[in-house]
Amino acid sequence: MPFRTRAAVGAAVLATATAVLCPAPAVARPAAPGWSAAPAPGGGARPGAQDRPYFYLEGAPGTVLSDRLSLANPSGRTVTVRLRGSGTGSWLRLAAPEVRVPARTRAAVPFTVTVPRGAAPGSRSGAIVASSGGTTGPRDRVPVHLRVTGPTLSALTVESVSVRASGDGAVIRYALVNRGNTVLRPRVAVRADGVLGEVLRRPARSLPGGLRPGRRVERTEKWPDAPGLDAVKVAVTATAEGGAYGSATAGYTAIPWGAAAAAAAVAAALAVGGRVFLLRKRRARRAGGAERGAGDRPGAARTGAPERELAGTGAGTGTGSESAPGSGARA
Structure with a gap:
């Protein structure tokens, strides 16, 4: 009994789903009794024990990659399976968003992944999600791993470092920014030096999760034993694979x-x-300036000199009067 697929893109679909009447393979991974989803074997072969457990695609920016999803229905009734992509956004396009798989039938559904021209080199991950029976029905998820080829750049910066008093201690805040085009897993070390030497040393430790290109993450660290009276310099240093390195400092003065x-x-x-x-x-x-100005005035100097001269003239006149009788005696 043949089956039909309802293509979402009509005649413009890149490829059509195919169906092969065959017993359900023993290696299928049933999400629930009735059907399963897995990567289709190459060359139209039947699924076997060596089949791949996930999709792996690799290409440069601007390329279109294609593959096929296999839907197996070993049951005795027709199953309608809905398909959608997750994790890769608009990059993944399925030939049909919904497929009717007849009893004891295997269907191959083509799909494509278009790598944007401006995509940064590195790894991406997503999945094709297959479901039936509504939101609470059976569901299967097939991983899709994509690697965008090209030159890679690892770059990491530490920004916005600050230290603020908090209760009996302090709080250190900083931000990590991935300035490159690869996913980084930073390791962060914190050190503080005061007037008399080192007051804090936290060795480099890995942070949970990865930091994707262009992402910025704000972090906060408690410093319960911060000095109560000191001027310190706090340095935050981050490193990651590929030689990525970043460091920034901030001052903190603790005074009760x-x-x-x-x-x-x-x-x-x-x-x-x-x-x-x-x-x-x-x-x-x-x-002092006023006194010196009064003593140096020209009029005061001229007034004082005649007084001294008049005093001298008076003395001379008196002496001359006393000698007049003597002159008269001689006469």
């Missing part, structure tokens, strides 16, 4: 509230005292 208030009071007192000293010194300079 009491010490801060005392320091503020001392600073205010010093500021007021310095201002008073400067005002007094400025007034003294002004007063």
